[in-house]
Amino acid sequence: MQRTSLTKNPCPVARALDSIGDWWSLLIIRDAFDGVRRFGDFQRSLGVAKNILTARLRRLVADGILALEASSDGTPYQEYVLTAKGEDLFPVIVALRQWGEAHFYRKNERHSVLVDRHDNKRVQKIQVLSSNGKLLSPSETLVKKPSALE
Amino acid sequence: MQRTSLTKNPCPVARALDSIGDWWSLLIIRDAFDGVRRFGDFQRSLGVAKNILTARLRRLVADGILALEASSDGTPYQEYVLTAKGEDLFPVIVALRQWGEAHFYRKNERHSVLVDRHDNKRVQKIQVLSSNGKLLSPSETLVKKPSALE
DNA sequence: CCGTATCCATTCCGATACTG
């Protein structure tokens, strides 16, 4: 039996995970944000088997997250670049990164950080804000079903 | 051969995904944010096989994302609740939700939304901000390796 | 250099039956 598809699931989180909820896709996307564009570079960076990488890249292209482009340098190969839809995953990656930084490193263990290119300062912690700009904790929010909207 | 563990990976995103980068874990956590606490409720909500659910819940407890508590009502069973580490995933879930809303629904298709409990208004779009509060696009940021920090 | 094809082991997943 096949894995249940979530593309028809009513929840936006489920539909999102249907595209990128596997072990490798978000790592590929993270690399793409870091400027990786070539098959071999993804492969070396991730240490993933080539056939798996092929399948994942194809899926991401089919889902409109990556696109194939002619190479920027002279080489006759194509490159994988983020589409607008893919770029919209930036907050997801940053949130994951900050969660990882907070909970998976020992006190004296250092890790890379995300900085503003212009002033070299660390990016702010990503937050959930109300319409008037106040920080919201999970318990102060509520998921409202479409049927319950006016 | 086993899947390569990412717990020693230098990248915070990779370490995070080692805990929650599979198909079900983030959906379980989403449910937990929505107040689901009992085994059977997770099972019905997700439609996942019970043995898989068992394995995932165990992993999340072992990783300190969920904890087992005595039930709040009178029943003699235990409940799965988010730890502080688990609650810190809130921005990740919200970012995923907003990305899903933006890209996986047709024009007239409605979906649930996340609102502020106090005023019933929609939560702001999650953003990556510089230290002085300006919105940053992916290309305006840079990942700095620990070796390159002063 | 960029993939594709194939092989094999492991894991994942769903369904169902079962226990306390």
Add this chain to the structure above:
DNA sequence: CAGTATCGGAATGGATACGG
């Protein structure tokens, strides 16, 4: 109700060999 046990099929993952 909350799991455990087991089964079979599918997908995943790693390695390697091959082709344009």
